Amino acid sequence: MANATKQETKKGISLNLRNTLVGLSFILPNFIGFAVFTLVPVIFSFILSLMKWDGFTPMEFVAFDNFVKIFGEKKFIESLGHTVYFAFFTVLLSMAAALALALLLNQKLKFVNFFRSAIFFPYVASIVAVSCVWKAMFMEDGGVINSALQMLGVAEDMLPGWTASVAWAMPAVIIVSVWRNMGYFMIIYLAALQDIPNSLYEAAEMDGASKWQQFVRITFPMLTPSHFFVFMMLTINSFKTFDLIFLMTEGGPGTATQLLSMYVYNKAFISWDYGVTSAASMVLFLIVATITVLQFRVEKKFNDFM
Amino acid sequence: MKIKRIAALGMSGLMAASVLTACGGSTSSSSATTSSGSTGSESTASESTASESTASGEQVSLKVSLWDATSNPADLAAIEAFEAANPDIKVDLIDIPSTDYNTKLNTMLNGGSQLDVYFIKQADMTKSFYDKGQLLDLTPYIEESGVDMAAYNGTADGFAFDGKQYGLPVRTDFYVLYYNKDLFDAKGLEYPSNDMTWTEFEELAGKLSGDGNYGALMHTWQAMAWNWAIQDGQHSIMDYETGYDFAKTSYDMLVRMQENGYIQDYGQLKSGNIHYSGAFAQGNVAMMPMGTWFIGTMKAKVDSGEADFNWGVATIPHPEGVETGYTVGASTPLGINPATKVADAAWRFVEFMTGAEGAAVYAKEGYIPARADETILETVASNEGMPEGLAEALQTKNITPDRPIVDKVGDVDQILAEQHSMIMLGECTVDEGLAEITNQVKDLLA
Numbered sequence: 001m002a003n004a005t006k007q008e009t010k011k012g013i014s015l016n017l018r019n020t021l022v023g024l025s026f027i028l029p030n031f032i033g034f035a036v037f038t039l040v041p042v043i044f045s046f047i048l049s050l051m052k053w054d055g056f057t058p059m060e061f062v063a064f065d066n067f068v069k070i071f072g073e074k075k076f077i078e079s080l081g082h083t084v085y086f087a088f089f090t091v092l093l094s095m096a097a098a099l100a101l102a103l104l105l106n107q108k109l110k111f112v113n114f115f116r117s118a119i120f121f122p123y124v125a126s127i128v129a130v131s132c133v134w135k136a137m138f139m140e141d142g143g144v145i146n147s148a149l150q151m152l153g154v155a156e157d158m159l160p161g162w163t164a165s166v167a168w169a170m171p172a173v174i175i176v177s178v179w180r181n182m183g184y185f186m187i188i189y190l191a192a193l194q195d196i197p198n199s200l201y202e203a204a205e206m207d208g209a210s211k212w213q214q215f216v217r218i219t220f221p222m223l224t225p226s227h228f229f230v231f232m233m234l235t236i237n238s239f240k241t242f243d244l245i246f247l248m249t250e251g252g253p254g255t256a257t258q259l260l261s262m263y264v265y266n267k268a269f270i271s272w273d274y275g276v277t278s279a280a281s282m283v284l285f286l287i288v289a290t291i292t293v294l295q296f297r298v299e300k301k302f303n304d305f306m
Numbered sequence: 307m308k309i310k311r312i313a314a315l316g317m318s319g320l321m322a323a324s325v326l327t328a329c330g331g332s333t334s335s336s337s338a339t340t341s342s343g344s345t346g347s348e349s350t351a352s353e354s355t356a357s358e359s360t361a362s363g364e365q366v367s368l369k370v371s372l373w374d375a376t377s378n379p380a381d382l383a384a385i386e387a388f389e390a391a392n393p394d395i396k397v398d399l400i401d402i403p404s405t406d407y408n409t410k411l412n413t414m415l416n417g418g419s420q421l422d423v424y425f426i427k428q429a430d431m432t433k434s435f436y437d438k439g440q441l442l443d444l445t446p447y448i449e450e451s452g453v454d455m456a457a458y459n460g461t462a463d464g465f466a467f468d469g470k471q472y473g474l475p476v477r478t479d480f481y482v483l484y485y486n487k488d489l490f491d492a493k494g495l496e497y498p499s500n501d502m503t504w505t506e507f508e509e510l511a512g513k514l515s516g517d518g519n520y521g522a523l524m525h526t527w528q529a530m531a532w533n534w535a536i537q538d539g540q541h542s543i544m545d546y547e548t549g550y551d552f553a554k555t556s557y558d559m560l561v562r563m564q565e566n567g568y569i570q571d572y573g574q575l576k577s578g579n580i581h582y583s584g585a586f587a588q589g590n591v592a593m594m595p596m597g598t599w600f601i602g603t604m605k606a607k608v609d610s611g612e613a614d615f616n617w618g619v620a621t622i623p624h625p626e627g628v629e630t631g632y633t634v635g636a637s638t639p640l641g642i643n644p645a646t647k648v649a650d651a652a653w654r655f656v657e658f659m660t661g662a663e664g665a666a667v668y669a670k671e672g673y674i675p676a677r678a679d680e681t682i683l684e685t686v687a688s689n690e691g692m693p694e695g696l697a698e699a700l701q702t703k704n705i706t707p708d709r710p711i712v713d714k715v716g717d718v719d720q721i722l723a724e725q726h727s728m729i730m731l732g733e734c735t736v737d738e739g740l741a742e743i744t745n746q747v748k749d750l751l752a
């Protein structure tokens with residue numbers, strides 16, 4: 001290092017400085033975009049969360065009033081609960097579905113590429129079109145899903161109301177969300193599966209391990225880094241979900257599927273209360289940040305252990 | 307090491323600078339607009355008048371924002387007529403999709419974009435624009451031009467705050483009853499009269515239901531219960547002190563009609579994304595309470611062959627003990643941005659659009675202008691393809707605004723929408739729903 005700094009280039013700039021500048025110039029385009037469109041708004045949002053502002057009249061500093069206000073509001077607490085409910089099941093089921101599909105499509109099958117593309121398709125399909133179709137499929141009378149359930153022998157008065165009922169609206173959006181997520185995360189699992197050395201399985205087979213034992217003792221643990229990545233991405237995505245809910249239920253019936261992101265939207269564009277909006281966003285941000293940090297900590301331990 | 311530190315310092319400096327510029331930008335724009343707000347509006351107006359008169363002969367460009375202009379021939383026709391009558395002004399339209407309009411308009415006004423005149427999509431938002439100082443006081447202009455305020459039939463009153471006028475209504479839409487003549491003929495029933503109570507409406511719907519037909523279509527809006535609750539003009543959706551007992555009758559009717567199969571199921575309409583215009587055009591719905599804006603749409607559907615039946619329009623049914631001609635509606639006001647540099651041209655635009663000339667153009671296109679007198683209604687009804695007796699059906703005695711122009715009406719609306727779905731899906735009873743609304747609105751307003 002010390003040696004490097006002393007080495008002068010022809011133009012008289014130290015190598016170290018040159019390296020730094022080159023490095024900076026590489027990240028600069030991305031950083032400018034990040035700063036302008038993400039960092040500044042985030043900082044601005046943080047400042048706003050301490051203000052009372054309707055977007056036009058001068059801001060008024062109110063310290064933590066906005067936070068006190070939202071935690072005293074039934075709708076906010078409710079949305080928080082809904083978000084946790086939604087995220088918990090979406091993450092769990094998406095991970096299970098993605099892993100199962102990856103295991104299935106990691107075998108030598110005919111048309112394997114077709115199946116992989118077909119399952120990946122929901123992830124790239126337009127959410128607007130997709131939610132219209134799902135909404136029609138979820139129709140209480142005559143919808144495809146309930147018709148199928150009826151054929152399977154579910155009594156007519158036991159059929160779920162899906163998006164038209166308070167109890168079933170959330171499961172309905174979770175199903176669509178899982179369906180949409182699973183393809184992308186399947187690809188991640190697939191890539192990781194192919195990285196597991198075959199010698200491990202060969203050795204296991206020699207020792208007489210069953211397929212299930214191989215999965216539990218080899219496949220699952222070997223996928224640990226992917227589990228962490230998938231879990232983290234899914235958690236962050238679930239907490240931020242907005243489009244799907246907005247298009248499928250608009251948060252209804254009543255407030256049955258109102259997530260935090262929907263609450264934030266309503267506060268911003270119906271109540272024009274940017275202070276409260278930002279405070280709620282900050283809570284959302286803190287939750288996601290905490291999960292991410294915890295995640296990294298645990299992951300580090302695990303990776304050290306491995 | 308040192309260099310890295312300097313680089314880091316530079317980066318953080320850059321970040322800080324960008325933060326500062328962002329904040330600086332917004333404060334300077336807000337201070338600029340406050341100075342040209344309601345207090346300083348008169349001086350701004352006189353200044354711009356002066357600057358304009360010096361620049362006479364040159365064409366003034368006027369930035370006007372509205373929504374879905376391309377699918378709304380009436381607005382474009384009126385603007386064309388304005389340009390023809392005022393060759394020195396060129397209207398520069400900012401056409402915004404209707405679903406994004408409010409958000410986009412707010413961004414433009416808050417962000418200080420150049421915008422001179424704007425249509426307000428929801429009349430109740432006028433108050434918030436006024437509160438934010440985003441509307442120019444029109445009173446001096448109205449006095450100078452001698453605008454006859456009585457011609458607006460009271461529809462302009464909601465846009466006056468503290469005795470000053472901040473907006474003028476262009477169009478006024480109100481609720482009427484559309485009906486399918488063929489379905490009435492098939493049952494040998496008389497067409498709905500222009501003087502009918504809601505009870506009679508319900509009975510009639512019952513007679514017309516069955517065999518795959520529905521007596522009526524009640525769209526999924528909460529307006530389908532709340533409008534009839536406030537129709538008498540005695541209450542508004544903000545009156546939580548009453549426990550909203552005034553909405554019970556109309557809700558009971560709506561729920562009863564749904565249970566009896568007189569109307570399509572709310573859940574079906576909602577999950578099927580069924581739009582009322584398509585549902586009515588299908589031809590299996592006998593009656594539909596809907597706004598006058600639907601007249602033009604319906605005419606187009608008949609012209610295109612999508613709707614293949616004879617249709618009619620009657621006055622909206624009224625509650626027991628309320629005169630016929632009492633209806634619910636909303637006006638579309640036009641306002642001037644106080645930040646405009648061409649206030650004089652902006653006023654001439656507003657005066658034309660909201661005045662007799664603009665009214666005539668709108669009526670010709672089949673829309674109901676805010677200045678609607680006998681002749682105007684005749685013009686509307688005499689358009690090609692309009693059903694018989696339209697002029698009589700359009701007679702009104704009183705138009706209660708569907709949403710009062712006060713603070714927080716958007717939040718109350720949101721609460722109503724949420725609980726409306728709960729009641730209509732049978733997740734709670736009418737009484738429970740109204741009690742919940744009362745609690746939530748009380749928390750919001752009290």
